[in-house]
Every structure is written in C-alpha cells, then in structure tokens.
Amino acid sequence: MGLITNYFRNYVNFSGRTSRSDYWLTSFYLFLIALPICIFFGVGCYLGMKAIENASSTEDYTAFFAHPITVAGILIMTLFVLATFLPTMSMMVRRLRDAGQSPWWAAVSYGITLLKGFLPFGKPINFIVTVYILILLCKPSVKDFDSNHTTDSETTTK
Numbered sequence: 567m568g569l570i571t572n573y574f575r576n577y578v579n580f581s582g583r584t585s586r587s588d589y590w591l592t593s594f595y596l597f598l599i600a601l602p603i604c605i606f607f608g609v610g611c612y613l614g615m616k617a618i619e620n621a622s623s624t625e626d627y628t629a630f631f632a633h634p635i636t637v638a639g640i641l642i643m644t645l646f647v648l649a650t651f652l653p654t655m656s657m658m659v660r661r662l663r664d665a666g667q668s669p670w671w672a673a674v675s676y677g678i679t680l681l682k683g684f685l686p687f688g689k690p691i692n693f694i695v696t697v698y699i700l701i702l703l704c705k706p707s708v709k710d711f712d713s714n715h716t717t718d719s720e721t722t723t724k
Contacts, residue, residue, distance in 0.1 A: 570595055576660075577653040583664035584657050585707060592657065596650060603646050610639025658703070666708035675699045 569592045576582075614629075614636035621629040631637055655676065659669040678695045682688030 573653050573657060576656060578656055580656050580659045580669070582660055583707070584660035585664060586661070586704070589657060589661040589703065596654070600646065603642055606635075607639040607643040610636040661703055664707045665702060665705040667702045667705070671699055671702060 569588060572588070573592050573596075610633070613633040614631065617629040617632050617636070618627060655672055658672040658675070662669050662671050675695060678685075678688075678692050682692040685691060
C-alpha cells in the first residue's frame with residue numbers, strides 16, 4: 567500500500583528517481599484497480615449501444631446516456647483517468663531519469679498517443695514508440711546520477 571501512497575504523494579514531483587521495481591509494482595496495482603473500472607465502463611457502453619439500437623430512431627444518440635450504468639461507467643472512468651494522469655506522467659519521468667534516459671520520452675509518448683489519429687500511419691508509429699519506451703522503462707538504474715536529485719524514498723521522508 568506504500569507504493570500507491572507514494573504514487574499519489576509525488577503526483578507532481580517530476581524530479582528525482584523511481585526504481586524499476588517501484589515503477590512496475592505501482593503500474594501493476596494501478597492495472598488491478600483499472601481492470602474492474604474498465605469492465606464496468608465496457609458494460610455501460612454496451613448497454614448504451616443497446617439503448618441506441620432499441621430507440622425509435624437510430625439517429626437518437628441521446629439514448630446512449632439513458633441507462634444509469636452507462637452514465638456511471640463514463641463518470642467513474644473519467645475520474646480515474648483524471649486522478650491518475652499526472653501521477654503516472656511524473657512517475658514515468660522519474661523512472662526514465664533513473665534509467666539514464668531523457669525524461670522527454672514521456673512527453674513524446676503522451677504526444678504521439680494523443681496525435682495518432684491525425685498522423686499518417688499514426689497507429690503503427692504509436693505502437694513503435696510505445697514499445698521503445700517500454701524498453702527504456704525496463705532498463706536498469708544508472709549508478710552515476712546527479713547528486714542534486716533524490717529518490718522517491720528520500721523525497722517522501724522530507
């Protein structure tokens with residue numbers, strides 16, 4: 567539970583480092599939290615689409631929001647994404663720095679993900695960049711790190 571506490575405590579801490587184990591364990595815990603939220607969201611979207619099919623006019627897209635589970639699923643998913651966006655971004659920046667990589671790769675990752683619909687061959691480019699960044703995130707920590715930076719454990723004890 568301390569990993570998730572550190573995750574939210576350092577939600578805008580873009581300096582310092584995050585170890586490989588802390589990064590992946592926190593990501594795993596977030597996955598376990600996100601899984602039921604995504605399932606609930608999917609069920610809500612399914613029920614919303616069924617409501618559109620059953621509507622008198624297929625142009626009546628307001629029927630999508632007629633089911634309360636649809637609205638609740640969208641609301642919960644939106645709150646989860648908003649609550650985890652900055653902490654995940656800052657944790658990725660700290661992990662990249664710990665692996666000796668440029669923290670700007672996190673911005674590239676999010677930027678390509680947001681722009682993939684507008685770029686020619688956006689999905690393959692996004693896939694290649696995502697795989698490359700996953701490889702960077704898996705690299706071991708570097709020993710010669712700038713002494714001005716602190717680790718997550720040093721940051722949380724101050």
